[in-house]
Amino acid sequence: MESEHTLADRPVILSVKQIKKKIGRKWIIHDVSFDVRAGEIFGFLGPNGSGKTTTIRMLVDLIKPTSGHIQVCGYDVNRQPEKALRFVGSIVENPEMYNYLTGWENLEHFARMVPGIDSIRIHEVVNVVGLTRRIHDKVKTYSLGMRQRLGIAQALLVQPKLLILDEPTNGLDPLGIKELRGFIRLLADSGMAVFVSSHLLSEIQLMCDRVAIISNGRVLAVDDVDQLLTGRSQYVIWIAEPLDKALQMLQASEQAKVLEADKAVIDESVLIGLPEHFIITETAPEHISGLNQALTDAGVAVEGIQRVVPTLEQLFLEMTEGGHIE
Amino acid sequence: MNNMLALIHNETLKVLKKKRFYVVMLILVILIPVFTYAQMKIAQNSREKFDQDWRREITQQITDYQNTLGSDRIPEEWKKFRRIMLQQLQYYLDHDVNPNEPNGVTFTRTFMDNSVNLFIPLLVMAIASDIVSSERSTGTIKMLLTRPVRRWKILMSKWLVLMLFTGVVVLMTALLSYLISGAVFGYGGWNFPLFTGFNVSGTNVNVEAVHMLPSWLYLLMQCGLIWFSSIVVAALGFMISVLVRSTAASIVTLMATLIAGTILYNMASAWPTAKYLFMINLKLTDYLAGTPAPVEGMSLLFSLGVLSVWGAAALFIAFRVFTKQDILN
Amino acid sequence: MNKRSGLWGFIAAVGVGSTLLFLVGFGFGVADIISPGSVPFAEKPQVKTPEVIPDEAIKEIRIVSLGDSLTRGTGDATGDGYVRRTVNQLRKVQAKPVKLINNLAVNGLRADQLVDKLKEESIGYSLKQANVILLTIGGNDLFQSARSEQMGNEPLNEESLQAKAKSGVTSLESVLNRIRKWNPEALIVYVGLYNPFSDVKEMRVIGGSVVQSWNNAAASIINKDSNMLLIPTQDLFERNMSIYISSDHFHPNGDGYAAIAERIVQSMK
Numbered sequence: 001m002e003s004e005h006t007l008a009d010r011p012v013i014l015s016v017k018q019i020k021k022k023i024g025r026k027w028i029i030h031d032v033s034f035d036v037r038a039g040e041i042f043g044f045l046g047p048n049g050s051g052k053t054t055t056i057r058m059l060v061d062l063i064k065p066t067s068g069h070i071q072v073c074g075y076d077v078n079r080q081p082e083k084a085l086r087f088v089g090s091i092v093e094n095p096e097m098y099n100y101l102t103g104w105e106n107l108e109h110f111a112r113m114v115p116g117i118d119s120i121r122i123h124e125v126v127n128v129v130g131l132t133r134r135i136h137d138k139v140k141t142y143s144l145g146m147r148q149r150l151g152i153a154q155a156l157l158v159q160p161k162l163l164i165l166d167e168p169t170n171g172l173d174p175l176g177i178k179e180l181r182g183f184i185r186l187l188a189d190s191g192m193a194v195f196v197s198s199h200l201l202s203e204i205q206l207m208c209d210r211v212a213i214i215s216n217g218r219v220l221a222v223d224d225v226d227q228l229l230t231g232r233s234q235y236v237i238w239i240a241e242p243l244d245k246a247l248q249m250l251q252a253s254e255q256a257k258v259l260e261a262d263k264a265v266i267d268e269s270v271l272i273g274l275p276e277h278f279i280i281t282e283t284a285p286e287h288i289s290g291l292n293q294a295l296t297d298a299g300v301a302v303e304g305i306q307r308v309v310p311t312l313e314q315l316f317l318e319m320t321e322g323g324h325i326e
Numbered sequence: 327m328n329n330m331l332a333l334i335h336n337e338t339l340k341v342l343k344k345k346r347f348y349v350v351m352l353i354l355v356i357l358i359p360v361f362t363y364a365q366m367k368i369a370q371n372s373r374e375k376f377d378q379d380w381r382r383e384i385t386q387q388i389t390d391y392q393n394t395l396g397s398d399r400i401p402e403e404w405k406k407f408r409r410i411m412l413q414q415l416q417y418y419l420d421h422d423v424n425p426n427e428p429n430g431v432t433f434t435r436t437f438m439d440n441s442v443n444l445f446i447p448l449l450v451m452a453i454a455s456d457i458v459s460s461e462r463s464t465g466t467i468k469m470l471l472t473r474p475v476r477r478w479k480i481l482m483s484k485w486l487v488l489m490l491f492t493g494v495v496v497l498m499t500a501l502l503s504y505l506i507s508g509a510v511f512g513y514g515g516w517n518f519p520l521f522t523g524f525n526v527s528g529t530n531v532n533v534e535a536v537h538m539l540p541s542w543l544y545l546l547m548q549c550g551l552i553w554f555s556s557i558v559v560a561a562l563g564f565m566i567s568v569l570v571r572s573t574a575a576s577i578v579t580l581m582a583t584l585i586a587g588t589i590l591y592n593m594a595s596a597w598p599t600a601k602y603l604f605m606i607n608l609k610l611t612d613y614l615a616g617t618p619a620p621v622e623g624m625s626l627l628f629s630l631g632v633l634s635v636w637g638a639a640a641l642f643i644a645f646r647v648f649t650k651q652d653i654l655n
Numbered sequence: 656m657n658k659r660s661g662l663w664g665f666i667a668a669v670g671v672g673s674t675l676l677f678l679v680g681f682g683f684g685v686a687d688i689i690s691p692g693s694v695p696f697a698e699k700p701q702v703k704t705p706e707v708i709p710d711e712a713i714k715e716i717r718i719v720s721l722g723d724s725l726t727r728g729t730g731d732a733t734g735d736g737y738v739r740r741t742v743n744q745l746r747k748v749q750a751k752p753v754k755l756i757n758n759l760a761v762n763g764l765r766a767d768q769l770v771d772k773l774k775e776e777s778i779g780y781s782l783k784q785a786n787v788i789l790l791t792i793g794g795n796d797l798f799q800s801a802r803s804e805q806m807g808n809e810p811l812n813e814e815s816l817q818a819k820a821k822s823g824v825t826s827l828e829s830v831l832n833r834i835r836k837w838n839p840e841a842l843i844v845y846v847g848l849y850n851p852f853s854d855v856k857e858m859r860v861i862g863g864s865v866v867q868s869w870n871n872a873a874a875s876i877i878n879k880d881s882n883m884l885l886i887p888t889q890d891l892f893e894r895n896m897s898i899y900i901s902s903d904h905f906h907p908n909g910d911g912y913a914a915i916a917e918r919i920v921q922s923m924k
Contacts, residue, residue: 023652060472062653086474096465100343109339112332113473154469338663381705382757382784385777389759393727396762419777422703490670497673521700523691535691538698547687550680553673613688626688 010037013087013162013193014059019068021054021217028054029065030217036193038161041184043208043225044197047316051217052197053093056166059195060090072162086114089160091168095151099140103131103150106139110154117157125153144171152183163187164195169203181207201315213319220319235259236288238279239304246300247279253294255287274304329475333483334490341453341491344460350449350495354502361437362507369428369511380424388415403595406529410618413531414524421521423538429515430508431541435548437503439615442552443608444588447559449495451580454563456573457484458648463572467653477649485564485641492560496553500545516542524616531616544614551610554630558604558637559584565640568648594620601628604636704776707783715752718742719759719785721778722769722792725846726760730906737846737907738789740916748920757781765795766826773833782837789919791846792830793869796823798851798862798905816865824872831876831883843883844919847873849892851905863893886918 014036021029029051036042046052057063059070061081070077075084097106104122111117126135129149134142142150148171155163165184169177184207188194198204204211205225212222221228236256240246250256259280283291288305295302341347376383391412394400400408418425426432438446458481461467471477504513518541525532539547563580570576587605594600601607601621607629612619619625687694720726720738728736735743738758745753759778769792772778782788797819834843850866852858866889877883891914892899892907899911907915 023654057468057653062468062471064650064652082474082476084474085472088472088474090472092468092472094465096469098340098343098466099464100345101340105339105343109336110469110473112336113475115329158474334667335663338667342663342666376756379784381777381780385759385781386757388777389757389761392761416777420702421700422705423700487670489674490667493670493673493677494666496677497669519698519700522687525691536700537692538700539687539694540696543683543694543696546676546680547684548680550677550682551684553677554681610684614684626685630685 010039012036013038013073014042014195015069015071016055016059017069017071019055019058019065019070021051021058021063022066023054028217029058032068032212032214032217032219034212034219034222036162036195038193039188039191040209041188041194041196041207043204043211044195044214045199045201045204045211046197046214047199050214052199052214053166054217055214056090056092056164056195056197059164060088060092061085062092086158087161088164089155089158089162090164090166091148091151091155092164092166094170095147095154097139097147097150097154100138102138103135103142103146103153106150107135107154107157111157114158121157121159125156128156129153145173145176148172148176156187160192162193162195166197167199168196169198169200177203213315215316220316234283234285235308236281236283237274237304237306237308238281238302239275239306240279240295241301241303243277243279245298246295246302249295249298249300250279250281250291253291256281256283256291274306278304330479330483330486333475333480334487337457337483337487338490341457341487344456346453346456347491347494350452351498351502353449354499355506358437358503358506361503362433362510365433365436365507366510380426381419381422384415384419384425388412388419391415407618409529410524410526410531410616413533414521414616417521417524417531417533417536423519423521425520427515427518429511429518430504430513431515431518431545433507433511434500434504435520435541435545437507438500438545438548438552439611441499442555442611443591443605444584446496446499446552446556447584447608448581449499450492450556450560451563451577451584453491453495454488454560455567455576455580457488457564458567458644459570459573459576462653465655471653478645481568481645481648485561485644488560488564489557492556493553496549496556500549516540520544522614522616526616526618547614548611551614555608555610555633558633558640559608561637561640561644562604565644568644591620595622598622602632604633607632705780707780715754716745716749716787717754717756717785718787718789719756719781720789721759721772722790722846723760723764723795724762724906725791725794726758726789727762728912729762730901730903731909731912733909735909735912737912737915737919740913741789741919744916744920745923748924756784760791763795763799764792765799766792766823766830767796770826770829770833773830773837779837782834782841785838786841787923788834788838788841788843789846790830790834790843793823793827793848793873794851796820796826797848797865797869813861813865816861817868820865820869820872824869824876827873828876831880835880841882842923843877843880844886844923845873845877845883846886846915846919847888849888851892851900853893854896854900863889884919884922886915886922888915888918891915891918 012035016032016034019029019032020027032051032055034042044052044055054063058065059077061077061084064078072084073087077084097103098109101109104126107122107126111122126132129152131146131149131153134146139147139150148168155165168180172180184194184196196204196207208225210223211225211228213220213228238246238250247258251258259282285307292302292305372383376386391408395405395408415425461470470480519538520541521536522539522544523535523537525535562583563576566576566579570579584605587603587608590600590603591606594606598621601624606620607624610626610629613626613629683694687697692699718738718741726736726738728734728738738755742753742755759781764772797816831843831845847870848866850859850862852862870885870887870889874885877885892911895914899907899914901908901911
């Protein structure tokens with residue numbers, strides 16, 4: 001693909017090479033490597049406890065890796081943090097700011113730590129995140145969403161080349177999430193490399209260009225989101241009347257593989273609004289219309305067909321070929 | 327350098343905005359009048375008894391001390407202490423100088439003398455204890471340490487600010503106690519002569535080296551010595567603040583140490599090794615006043631040495647840990 | 656904004672200023688302790704004798720008491736002794752106000768020690784202000800060693816006791832002289848000795864005769880000065896030993912002190 005070609009030409013902003021981390025006697029991170037290039041949104045997908053947060057903390061020098069290298073714009077994060085971190089804006093976990101200061105004072109505080117950031121720049125980022133009205137209020141009066149915005153504002157303050165966001169949609173309402181998604185895309189289009197972590201597959205799918213999947217401290221795969229996720233199993237939900245007849249026909253068909261009505265394979269959010277009984281099959285998209293035709297011809301009233309993305313757990317099951325996720 | 331100034335600006339602002347500093351000031355403003363009132367009552371009592379005649383008061387005090395010396399029930403340590411105090415009082419009397427001349431300066435001097443090993447350290451600890459631990463307990467440390475600034479620089483700015491505030495706390499304690507007590511006892515007495523240089527050896531006081539200092543100079547020396555003790559206490563508080571995540575836990579640790587120190591101070595004579603503890607050495611002003619040290623053989627240089635070692639070790643540990651440690655939560 | 660940045664700057668400046676100030680103070684302090692008198696403004700002290708400003712018209716009875724444990728009030732559960740009781744009773748019977756200036760008694764003091772003590776300016780300073788001086792002395796001269804001997808149950812040796820009494824009375828004389836020197840006008844009240852062993856069989860007679868000779872010698876000194884009083888106590892305790900003596904079998908108890916005080920007040924009328 002052409003876009004891939006241009007992507008490969010872009011400079012590598014963040015390079016993570018075989019980092020390992022041992023805390024106490026336990027290896028938390030076994031082997032993590034990936035590159036993030038300018039202008040891309042890079043997803044970091046893994047369930048809670050997979051080593052996601054530890055990895056992110058290593059990216060911003062909060063934790064030193066036991067071995068391996070992390071470089072930002074060519075500078076080693078752990079050896080030359082004062083150079084490497086100049087290019088990084090980040091929110092690690094929750095955007096915890098000084099509660100007893102106002103939003104503005106918080107930004108001033110962080111601005112002072114980096115030379116060359118004036119109040120004009122602070123005004124700019126406040127405007128960008130839309131906090132102008134409340135910026136002179138104490139942070140303790142802020143809602144979670146406002147804190148998230150303030151967090152992004154402080155991350156953008158330094159005009160970073162790499163933006164690291166840890167579970168950025170936490171605490172945001174659906175509208176806020178959508179806004180954020182658009183905003184992140186805008187930043188990436190302006191040439192910024194954006195690193196986003198999440199435990200939600202759908203979020204990564206909606207937001208990212210490329211993704212690394214981490215489990216048990218190991219990166220299982222790094223690839224384009226489309227390649228990695230879309231090429232995988234395609235689940236289809238059938239809602240039909242009478243259901244028994246539809247089930248018989250689908251079971252008989254070779255193009256569809258009926259799955260036991262195991263709801264665990266599907267994200268719960270997808271199930272909302274569905275009737276109590278339905279059929280889940282694994283079906284290639286090109287066969288859906290044919291199957292639909294056959295059902296309709298047989299007098300089955302097809303009331304709904306829905307393609308769904310498998311859950312992260314399901315994806316892992318397939319990737320590790322039956323190995324389980326802790 | 328510019329960078330460090332900006333960091334110091336940040337840390338100063340945070341200490342001020344956290345309001346802890348104002349609480350410390352409030353404690354002073356509330357407590358000093360209480361002590362002033364108590365002092366005033368004592369002065370009134372003696373006025374009634376001795377017609378404001380300090381010579382008679384001191385003569386009586388000396389006689390009372392002499393009487394306790396004869397008692398078998400008084401522990402030997404106390405007797406030793408009293409014998410020394412007695413000789414000093416006699417010296418003041420012989421030279422016709424009132425050691426307790428009632429004025430704001432005398433009150434300040436006495437108040438500072440009594441605050442050096444517990445009160446001022448507690449105030450300093452109140453600021454020191456959360457200067458690092460609060461960043462950890464609120465999670466802001468993640469924001470702070472992901473800046474393009476070396477960790478030791480961040481910690482150094484915090485230490486410098488703590489030093490500044492230690493200076494301010496000592497200054498404010500002296501200043502407030504002068505201003506508040508002066509309203510009752512008068513603001514004079516800056517040039518009033520005081521004796522120093524009592525050389526205590528065993529139970530005898532060698533008065534050969536005794537000389538007079540004006541009160542203002544004595545007070546300045548006293549504050550200087552208290553400041554040094556406070557800086558060491560601040561360093562220890564700073565270390566604990568780095569090591570302990572929760573502010574409450576760090577305050578409790580510090581207070582327990584200090585209070586244990588004041589209890590130990592009275593028992594130290596029975597346990598000479600206690601002289602290597604920092605708490606036993608905080609009363610540097612005793613060397614100025616000629617009050618005997620709690621353990622035989624302690625001298626100003628010894629105490630300065632012990633305090634310096636503790637302070638330097640605390641700072642070393644603080645910087646070592648802070649620059650190496652992983653921020654896990 | 657400006658106001659805020661002003662505050663931090665102000666505090667930081669105060670911090671720097673106080674730190675520098677205290678560094679100077681610390682330096683001076685250390686220098687002065689290590690090498691006394693090396694700092695500027697240090698002066699060698701001069702011995703000065705305070706002047707007593709004479710009260711233009713003394714309208715009150717001003718009492719200074721000095722001597723040994725009896726004047727201290729040892730043995731009295733209330734701690735008042737005969738001094739405080741005398742003051743209280745005088746207040747009732749005298750028209751003038753009564754004031755206790757100082758009680759300078761020291762437990763265990765002997766007459767010869769009191770002679771030394773009376774050389775001190777500060778004692779003289781108090782004595783000068785008095786117009787009544789209460790005094791007990793001598794008990795320790797005679798019985799200090801006897802008390803310990805008594806513990807060992809060894810009988811008192813009359814000869815050595817008489818010798819002690821002789822030198823003790825000499826000291827008593829110089830005590831009285833010295834007091835008189837400090838204050839030529841005050842009434843000096845000397846409380847005589849009693850025999851604390853009058854209920855101990857072996858020592859009853861010996862103690863009694865030594866105390867008797869002490870008191871006689873004291874009386875002959877005191878009689879020379881018209882402004883001195885001897886308050887006899889031997890008879891008082893001889894008859895009422897069990898009621899007046901405290902549990903240590905040496906000092907009077909509260910009632911004993913009260914009896915002494917009563918006699919003093921009566922004789923001062």
